[in-house]
Amino acid sequence: MNATAPALHAALVGSPNCGKTALFNRLTGGRAKVANYAGVTIERKEGRLETPAGRQVRVLDLPGAYSLDAASPDEVITRDVCAGRLAGEAAPDLIVCVLDATNLRLHLRLALELAQLGRPMLVALNMMDVAQRRGIRIDIDRLQAGLGVPVVATVAVRHGGAADLLAALDRGAARVPPAAPAGGDLHARVRALLAEAVTMPRATAAIDDAIDAVVLNRVAGLAILALVMFLIFQAVFSWAAPLQDAVAAGVAGAGEWVGSLLGSMPLLQSLVTDGIFAGLGTVLEFLPQILVLFLFILVLEESGYLPRAAFLLDTLMFRAGLTGRSFIPLLSSFACAIPGIMATRSIADPRDRLTTILVAPLMTCSARLPVYTLLIAAFIPRRDVFGIFNLQGIVLFVLYLAGIVSALAVAWVIKRLQRDRSEHMLLMELPSYRLPDPRSILLGLWERALIFLRRVGGILLSLTILLWFLSSFPAPPEGATLPPIDYSYAGHIGRWMTHVFAPIGFNWQICIALIPGLAAREVAVSSLATVYALSAASEEAAAAALGTTIAAQWSLATALSLLAWYVFAPQCMSTLAVIRRETNGWRYVWISAVYLFALAYLASFITYQLTLALA
Amino acid sequence: MVGQVEDTEAGDVVARRLRELGFVAGEPVRVVASGPFGRDPLLVQIGYTRFALRRPEAARVRLVDEPQP
Numbered sequence A: 001m002n003a004t005a006p007a008l009h010a011a012l013v014g015s016p017n018c019g020k021t022a023l024f025n026r027l028t029g030g031r032a033k034v035a036n037y038a039g040v041t042i043e044r045k046e047g048r049l050e051t052p053a054g055r056q057v058r059v060l061d062l063p064g065a066y067s068l069d070a071a072s073p074d075e076v077i078t079r080d081v082c083a084g085r086l087a088g089e090a091a092p093d094l095i096v097c098v099l100d101a102t103n104l105r106l107h108l109r110l111a112l113e114l115a116q117l118g119r120p121m122l123v124a125l126n127m128m129d130v131a132q133r134r135g136i137r138i139d140i141d142r143l144q145a146g147l148g149v150p151v152v153a154t155v156a157v158r159h160g161g162a163a164d165l166l167a168a169l170d171r172g173a174a175r176v177p178p179a180a181p182a183g184g185d186l187h188a189r190v191r192a193l194l195a196e197a198v199t200m201p202r203a204t205a206a207i208d209d210a211i212d213a214v215v216l217n218r219v220a221g222l223a224i225l226a227l228v229m230f231l232i233f234q235a236v237f238s239w240a241a242p243l244q245d246a247v248a249a250g251v252a253g254a255g256e257w258v259g260s261l262l263g264s265m266p267l268l269q270s271l272v273t274d275g276i277f278a279g280l281g282t283v284l285e286f287l288p289q290i291l292v293l294f295l296f297i298l299v300l301e302e303s304g305y306l307p308r309a310a311f312l313l314d315t316l317m318f319r320a321g322l323t324g325r326s327f328i329p330l331l332s333s334f335a336c337a338i339p340g341i342m343a344t345r346s347i348a349d350p351r352d353r354l355t356t357i358l359v360a361p362l363m364t365c366s367a368r369l370p371v372y373t374l375l376i377a378a379f380i381p382r383r384d385v386f387g388i389f390n391l392q393g394i395v396l397f398v399l400y401l402a403g404i405v406s407a408l409a410v411a412w413v414i415k416r417l418q419r420d421r422s423e424h425m426l427l428m429e430l431p432s433y434r435l436p437d438p439r440s441i442l443l444g445l446w447e448r449a450l451i452f453l454r455r456v457g458g459i460l461l462s463l464t465i466l467l468w469f470l471s472s473f474p475a476p477p478e479g480a481t482l483p484p485i486d487y488s489y490a491g492h493i494g495r496w497m498t499h500v501f502a503p504i505g506f507n508w509q510i511c512i513a514l515i516p517g518l519a520a521r522e523v524a525v526s527s528l529a530t531v532y533a534l535s536a537a538s539e540e541a542a543a544a545a546l547g548t549t550i551a552a553q554w555s556l557a558t559a560l561s562l563l564a565w566y567v568f569a570p571q572c573m574s575t576l577a578v579i580r581r582e583t584n585g586w587r588y589v590w591i592s593a594v595y596l597f598a599l600a601y602l603a604s605f606i607t608y609q610l611t612l613a614l615a
Numbered sequence B: 001m002v003g004q005v006e007d008t009e010a011g012d013v014v015a016r017r018l019r020e021l022g023f024v025a026g027e028p029v030r031v032v033a034s035g036p037f038g039r040d041p042l043l044v045q046i047g048y049t050r051f052a053l054r055r056p057e058a059a060r061v062r063l064v065d066e067p068q069p
């Protein structure tokens, strides 16, 4: 082969859970270009690789599909790309069909369907390590003969586990499968192939049966689920703390150092320390929390537990107008509604999908954690409860719970409002349990961290600078007695907004912070910091922590009201943009923005008035 | 053992999908577990795979007795 030959265009196709993504990462070294297919919102992942012999290959990771007879938008993409029918997408030169060696009865059918397309094809028999461990014997030669295309064994999670596949690419081993007898029964052919080439000692892994007996048990299973979720919240709240402190100290130090260089230019110095670094620090500080949360979600996803959780919760979710499958997108929404809403693509039923998208912003995303953390630390005493929990953790748990309960209630209402009452589909595979692969987890964490920083970085910087401008200009008049921000544009806007927000106890500083908070929730805290740092009459007061400031200046009712506000918090613009993208129109953007605002206002109003009445 | 999967309406997507997933005549099936609320959904083992099916979905699968040897 020579390096100047045009790159080979290969597409990875396989049923869900065959290890396709792991294989893609193994082949491409985890470097992928992630985008969307033209006109639709399904993720398109493409990477490049060079075979040992120097051949360039472009690899496309297609969405998982059980069949080419598509039942969901994902499967439509897979079908159309394979058939070379998707506009703007060249037909692949070669199809790599990925099969899970431990689940051949299900997966071989797709291989046979793909073979009927008459394109050059290779079969990657993945998870061979697991198959061996379980004593499954597969006669690759016979399988190859039966399918009429080359079959290679792969172990996507092992270093060098795709060597045979690479060698096959180098050899140009892919073949156009022989035409199958027309109208043949695919299931009959699968059975014949299995009888000829595969020996299964047991239909399922013994360990899966044992784990499922406990995890799906109606008492133990629910207890485990509750425990897992509770553990996540405690971890997010306490494990990440030392890391957060380190990040905060680092950024503050850097800000002071840069600021000291600008000592001769007070305005610029103020911009750098009060605007840029203050904002950056507050947000970077929450990166550890977000990573801890994603760590849990990724481990649960990789281990195969998430579909079990969906199984346990399906009936409850179904009664509320959702589906067990909404569980995964909704759980992801705890980290951020954006990946969560994007994950709803795996929900086949469009009505279930829409409902899930509409309630996803009610899941407490990690961007709200900064606000929660600040307010809880300032207003809720750190008191032990039953010796093991502390009151702060419990309040946080209650806030999360409030989000969940209202999501269920909203979904229930949407279900009543829907006109199309035909049946909703569940039909979900429960995959085998697996030990999470550290490499995949790290890659996943890395991807998420980048998304978070990119999404936050740009918005945050421009907004903190805008806010700094609004709160610094115009400068206070000669002989002014109040803090300078009182005379600024921000002061005016904030005071105007208090007409609307006074009944729910928000002062004008909060009102100012709400403006950028709408654009990106995580910015609200840094805006508060900016507002208060600037409104402090002296340097010492500015240096004091924001927490202490608000603890002294706000009433408990205001703090609780703001917490309640953020349970619903009319979402950030990025979320709205994603909803617009995922629903292909503005209608649902408006619906969700308006209903969230109404709920937030109502909840805060009740909380504020109730606290006042009780206090 | 599966007898057949019945369509509840013309072009029933659920029934089609069930057949594609291996619910075809002569295939042994077994209910392994059921959900904690109202014993729904059902966890059904077919071939080497387990699927969660809601009761109305599972009801499409007509069973027949395994032929005695």
Ligand SMILES: Nc1nc2c(ncn2[C@@H]2O[C@H](COP(=O)(O)OP(=O)(O)OP(=O)(O)O)[C@@H](O)[C@H]2O)c(=O)[nH]1
Residues within 6 Å of the ligand: A014, A015, A016, A017, A018, A019, A020, A021, A022, A023, A063, A064, A126, A127, A128, A129, A130, A154, A155, A156, A157, A158, A301, A302, A303, A434, A435, A436, A437, A440
């Ligand atoms: N032991 C072992 N585990 C594997 C192998 N390949 C993948 N896995 C694991 O199998 C699980 C599923 O792999 P994914 O790559 O996410 O599967 P997928 O086919 O992309 O699934 P979808 O994204 O749902 O289509 C992950 O936990 C992987 O770490 C393998 O060859 N051996």
